[in-house]
Amino acid sequence: MTEVTLVQAVNRALRTAMSADPEVLLLGEDIGVNGGVFRATEGLLKDFGADRVIDTPLSETGIVGAAVGMALYGLKPVAEIQFLDFIYPGFDQIVSELAKFRYRSGGQYPCHVVIRSPYGGGIKGGLYHSQSTEAYFAHTAGLKVVVPSTPADAYGLLLSSIFDPDPVIFLEPKRIYRTVTGEVPEGDQRVPIGRARTVREGTDVSVFAYGAMIPPATEACQAAEADGVSAELIDLRTLVPLDAGAVLASVEKTGRAVIVHEAARFCGYGAEIAAILAEKAFFSLKAPIHRVTGFDTPFPYALENLYLPNAARIRQAIVDTVRAG
Amino acid sequence: MTEVTLVQAVNRALRTAMSADPEVLLLGEDIGVNGGVFRATEGLLKDFGADRVIDTPLSETGIVGAAVGMALYGLKPVAEIQFLDFIYPGFDQIVSELAKFRYRSGGQYPCHVVIRSPYGGGIKGGLYHSQSTEAYFAHTAGLKVVVPSTPADAYGLLLSSIFDPDPVIFLEPKRIYRTVTGEVPEGDQRVPIGRARTVREGTDVSVFAYGAMIPPATEACQAAEADGVSAELIDLRTLVPLDAGAVLASVEKTGRAVIVHEAARFCGYGAEIAAILAEKAFFSLKAPIHRVTGFDTPFPYALENLYLPNAARIRQAIVDTVRAG
Amino acid sequence: MRRKVRTVRFLAQSYNRPPAPSGWALSFVPQSVPGRVVTAASATEIAPEDLGPIYRTMLLARSLDERCLAMQRQGRIGFYAPVMGQEAAQVAGAWALDPADWVFPAYRELGVALVRGVTLDELFDQFFGNSADRMKGRQMPNHYGYRDRNFVVGSSPIGTQIIQAVGAALAARRRKDPIVTIPFFGDGATSSNDFHAGLNFGGVFQAPTIFFCQNNGWAISLPRSRQTAAKTLADKGVAYGVPGVVVDGNDVHQVFRAVREARARALSGAGPTLIEVQVYRLGAHSTSDDPHRYRTDAEVAEWKKQDPIGRLKHELIEAGQWSEDQDAKLLEEVRAEISAAVTRTEAIGPADPLSFLDDVFATRTLQLDEQRHQLEEMLHSGLVKP
Amino acid sequence: MRRKVRTVRFLAQSYNRPPAPSGWALSFVPQSVPGRVVTAASATEIAPEDLGPIYRTMLLARSLDERCLAMQRQGRIGFYAPVMGQEAAQVAGAWALDPADWVFPAYRELGVALVRGVTLDELFDQFFGNSADRMKGRQMPNHYGYRDRNFVVGSSPIGTQIIQAVGAALAARRRKDPIVTIPFFGDGATSSNDFHAGLNFGGVFQAPTIFFCQNNGWAISLPRSRQTAAKTLADKGVAYGVPGVVVDGNDVHQVFRAVREARARALSGAGPTLIEVQVYRLGAHSTSDDPHRYRTDAEVAEWKKQDPIGRLKHELIEAGQWSEDQDAKLLEEVRAEISAAVTRTEAIGPADPLSFLDDVFATRTLQLDEQRHQLEEMLHSGLVKP
Numbered sequence A, B: 001m002t003e004v005t006l007v008q009a010v011n012r013a014l015r016t017a018m019s020a021d022p023e024v025l026l027l028g029e030d031i032g033v034n035g036g037v038f039r040a041t042e043g044l045l046k047d048f049g050a051d052r053v054i055d056t057p058l059s060e061t062g063i064v065g066a067a068v069g070m071a072l073y074g075l076k077p078v079a080e081i082q083f084l085d086f087i088y089p090g091f092d093q094i095v096s097e098l099a100k101f102r103y104r105s106g107g108q109y110p111c112h113v114v115i116r117s118p119y120g121g122g123i124k125g126g127l128y129h130s131q132s133t134e135a136y137f138a139h140t141a142g143l144k145v146v147v148p149s150t151p152a153d154a155y156g157l158l159l160s161s162i163f164d165p166d167p168v169i170f171l172e173p174k175r176i177y178r179t180v181t182g183e184v185p186e187g188d189q190r191v192p193i194g195r196a197r198t199v200r201e202g203t204d205v206s207v208f209a210y211g212a213m214i215p216p217a218t219e220a221c222q223a224a225e226a227d228g229v230s231a232e233l234i235d236l237r238t239l240v241p242l243d244a245g246a247v248l249a250s251v252e253k254t255g256r257a258v259i260v261h262e263a264a265r266f267c268g269y270g271a272e273i274a275a276i277l278a279e280k281a282f283f284s285l286k287a288p289i290h291r292v293t294g295f296d297t298p299f300p301y302a303l304e305n306l307y308l309p310n311a312a313r314i315r316q317a318i319v320d321t322v323r324a325g
Numbered sequence C, D: 001m002r003r004k005v006r007t008v009r010f011l012a013q014s015y016n017r018p019p020a021p022s023g024w025a026l027s028f029v030p031q032s033v034p035g036r037v038v039t040a041a042s043a044t045e046i047a048p049e050d051l052g053p054i055y056r057t058m059l060l061a062r063s064l065d066e067r068c069l070a071m072q073r074q075g076r077i078g079f080y081a082p083v084m085g086q087e088a089a090q091v092a093g094a095w096a097l098d099p100a101d102w103v104f105p106a107y108r109e110l111g112v113a114l115v116r117g118v119t120l121d122e123l124f125d126q127f128f129g130n131s132a133d134r135m136k137g138r139q140m141p142n143h144y145g146y147r148d149r150n151f152v153v154g155s156s157p158i159g160t161q162i163i164q165a166v167g168a169a170l171a172a173r174r175r176k177d178p179i180v181t182i183p184f185f186g187d188g189a190t191s192s193n194d195f196h197a198g199l200n201f202g203g204v205f206q207a208p209t210i211f212f213c214q215n216n217g218w219a220i221s222l223p224r225s226r227q228t229a230a231k232t233l234a235d236k237g238v239a240y241g242v243p244g245v246v247v248d249g250n251d252v253h254q255v256f257r258a259v260r261e262a263r264a265r266a267l268s269g270a271g272p273t274l275i276e277v278q279v280y281r282l283g284a285h286s287t288s289d290d291p292h293r294y295r296t297d298a299e300v301a302e303w304k305k306q307d308p309i310g311r312l313k314h315e316l317i318e319a320g321q322w323s324e325d326q327d328a329k330l331l332e333e334v335r336a337e338i339s340a341a342v343t344r345t346e347a348i349g350p351a352d353p354l355s356f357l358d359d360v361f362a363t364r365t366l367q368l369d370e371q372r373h374q375l376e377e378m379l380h381s382g383l384v385k386p
């Protein structure tokens, strides 16, 4: 065990997977000699060669499409999209091809692809280096969507994703790439896809969050203690498949829910959590379900700290929810 | 007033707009000499010329990108995407450019573009001629999303969309292109964007639907009378901006909600309606919110009638909801 | 209206028809699917004994078109996209491949499928979407694939297979498998994002890929001349450092030779080739299309003179190896085979109603399990009917 | 390491440096922005009296780079993408345009912006994202646009402006406005979907567009040689029936002439031109980049010899119109102007905290009104701080 940052955990997981399985390879823009613009692939070209760490031309259509083709043939490509904001030129290959190959072929052609991408705001990236559009992918049947918030989860979930037989969109909260550190194991130690993580237990209200929202949500839950509120915090970790059991169990216990994400609210991922609760935990609910989210605007630049949910807003929502009923 | 089909109403609205304003023009694949694969643009090439009814090469990137450029310059392009399933090669131009131009320029560059596209299942189109992915667009700040379900709305809402200063994704339920007929006015008679339509009033439960789900939802509400249930049916019509006032008012009255759409359930548009109700109409709600939707799979071919919500399923959901609390 | 067919760049020799083969007789393999006759991998001419099977396969494809169009009109299948006019291109093109090569089709590649050994029963299973369909009834007719035949399952979005084929080629090279990948696509597909990415990645990584572009003159209603202002589609290779060739797709010999040479080139490590195969879509785009809206009968008539089947038949008859009588008999035989396959497959029951909830993922998630359970109940209570 | 610059196709005459102009003196317009000096629209040579203002604009761009890089290191601005090495290409290219022409920039087009009359204050307002910023503080530095200068606001996604420029050109033609549109983009952008669509639509519709590709050798860490296997980027025009030319982008005369000729061609209805302007990115990709990771100092040093500013200065001095002394004085003057602009704009307050909820639509929806109200309350109660 060593203390590493989240982005270092990503790097280690890639290294572990590539060492374990020669059919794992990486492709993307600036991932080779440059080691990735966030250094997630640092050192891998040197150790695994240009055959397995492939710097591609500037085309997300090409990156995703080539990864699909490699996977059809049997390899396990891990594609990097430099920023989630730049994934859309590859969107057709993702939603029409990657997500549907297994299905349309009656199971003949699995698509063993991971698409890794740094996402989210808080680095003064403005409209095009800040987006959180996980809802697009979560709504697309056939894709798994994974979002770690700790180095250990980044490591263990990335390994699970790379060896998962289905396509995985692996979203890395770049804002906490280097601000969060923690221990990661050595070797092929995986964290299973499909299970939420209870960050802290509580009895009055359940807080659901993921990615870079975990640190402010944790802070908010702690602060809410001063208001006499015991908040349970669940890190959803894998958005698809959702650990609905954990979500429902928590709300059945607490009777209240606050959902946090930095993406725009309207039709965001939080809506699905609210909808599931309103359908399946209705009779446990004591108060309106509160969403603390980004605003329904594109992501701004100068005022990003107003756009992003912070601990104070989350704490207020927690307290309001408990007071509401 | 004349009795026309929904697709004829679309054609008439295009004709009205083009006659009224020389800066309205159309572009897309097979829309000119062929009149569109669904004949929505039939006759327009002849009457308005190849300068205003532009057959483009096979590139949705090109269609949307060129439309954006035309709109920046001041024209009012109406782009046709042959099937919604084929919009994804143009997705980057839609979400990165069309939706964000006004915003990123501080209001200097509005993007007066309509993207029309037939969408939805029920025509034995399989995975790639059946999709309902309205949630992608509804989640994208900066886009309006409009879905008519009658010829009159198709006519009036398309006119409003064409003369709206913002980008509009105009989704035409192709399954009812020719099965629904009705009167449409002559001339520039618009239906405002942002207002839901009450299809029928009721007191026990509110049913929210749109597009091709309106006919089965209507049938279901009628049938539910036999179960002693009075169901109110609201056609949302414009998904963005949502007429939240109408949605909340209805549920404040009935205390119950059933949401219907043919898109996959997970993170679908219905989740947002449920989330809004769980937040803002919580204390009016007497029963769990029920969603009747497509399944969380790609759209199938042979078994599409199992995939699509039908009147019987909707009726059952109505009755179950009323019985639940 | 006949477009001038010319050879550009790279392939020095011209694609003239080779001298009529002599000393061989037509030999037809007996079953419905001709089964690939192996020729020396290096040969750039069709082996004389293969011309018969090639002709038979072309005739089979044509006859399938006739039957399927009729069945679509009768409402027995839901959709069909005919191959008529492209039989020589597809059959000869596929004939030049090794069975281990990976084919990435669009939706019109019936001729290729037949060469790869896809059976009539398999085709009709797919068209009906019955319970024997390998695609499990999930796709429209014409969208099929068979992993064991290295024939990847196609989709409707135009062009997507082009860059995928490049990815697969790089994977094959990494595994040191001596194969090529070959995406089949149309003139319209050259405008797609995936063509751009595919040719570019192909050129940069020198992928062992053959880009097989069937320029059939039309992309639904858009003529080739309005698809791009490039002089030829083969010219597009220049943009990617990929050699381009133009061949007359109504001539099995030209097509075969071009694919063989491109294949050798790809396997030698010299990179991909873009082959523009000039053909004409003699039929409608699909059963949803009415070509009279956008093109003249005269144009079609002009191209009918180049009919690839008539042309090969003529060649065979000229060579004294074939006769009109034999041809009529063969046609009858082929039609009977089709009828038999239709009878067999139409009797097979529909797909299991619960099956459409499978294969979203390798194993059903809890959420899909729950939805499957709900569907089961709805079927049981009669809320939905298959 | 110097790539061979050659002229391909279409433009017959070679782009050699013209004879040194005589009988003119450098005249600098006094304000910070040189203000376009109108030359006869048909002239294909830079008017002698324009060389001074062009040089001054280039020097201003270079000095802005220096200042902004320093300010970024000091944490006073958040990001910067330097133009160093591309000043001749941008300033001469823009100089050849009419003010009514529509420019579609990427994020590195500082030289173009200056020629279009974007002021230093406007630039720094944008870099600071202050309340005077026309973009209302919504974009990263370098992403700006000014409708009244026909300088469209750029975005980060690579290439998107290329097809948009074609759409705008078609719109202008429809309105019978005698203008061209000109997207500026890099070598990396030639791999984008939007390049493919833009060139193709441009060729098919004969749009009055000039595709201005600045091949600066690198797309972040990817060298041009790995971006595409095409021999030149200008060659890519072949794929679209669009003539391509290659010019030495360190030579203001070549660039000016190429743009002028392409402009005349476009306005005559003969269609678009793809100009590959060969330059070198002397600086880092941006302040987030460390070029030492992927390229040698020797390569940079080699290209520094071609420094476009040094080259034009040398030309002017050779012509007896300029001296090192004058140059030093000019540099001082330019730096002082920049300092003054920084002082003025840095003092301007931040954007209105509620403003980021505007301009999503023409008018705020009820939903956005509600969110604005919530934000107002949060600001009031101190939950969030601007």
Ligand SMILES: Cc1ncc(C[n+]2csc(CCOP(=O)(O)OP(=O)(O)O)c2C)c(N)n1
Pocket: B029, B058, B060, B082, B086, B089, C108, C156, C157, C158, C185, C186, C187, C188, C189, C190, C216, C218, C219, C220, C281, C285
């Ligand atoms: C991305 C996309 N856009 C539009 C369509 C609708 N469409 C189906 S076939 C076709 C024309 C294809 O032309 P071509 O590539 O020449 O192939 P052909 O049908 O002639 O064999 C179009 C536009 C589609 N399938 N995919």
Ligand SMILES: Cc1ncc(C[n+]2csc(CCOP(=O)(O)OP(=O)(O)O)c2C)c(N)n1
Pocket: A029, A058, A060, A082, A086, A089, D108, D156, D157, D158, D185, D186, D187, D188, D189, D190, D216, D218, D219, D220, D281, D285
């Ligand atoms: C679609 C997209 N993918 C990736 C990126 C990340 N990125 C920013 S600049 C750049 C390289 C651009 O190279 P080039 O077009 O040559 O322009 P230059 O920076 O050299 O001026 C990349 C890959 C992006 N902005 N957009």
Ligand SMILES: [Mg+2]
Pocket: C186, C187, C188, C214, C215, C216, C217, C218, C219, C220
């Ligand atoms: Mg075609």
Ligand SMILES: [Mg+2]
Pocket: D186, D187, D188, D214, D215, D216, D217, D218, D219, D220
């Ligand atoms: Mg570059």
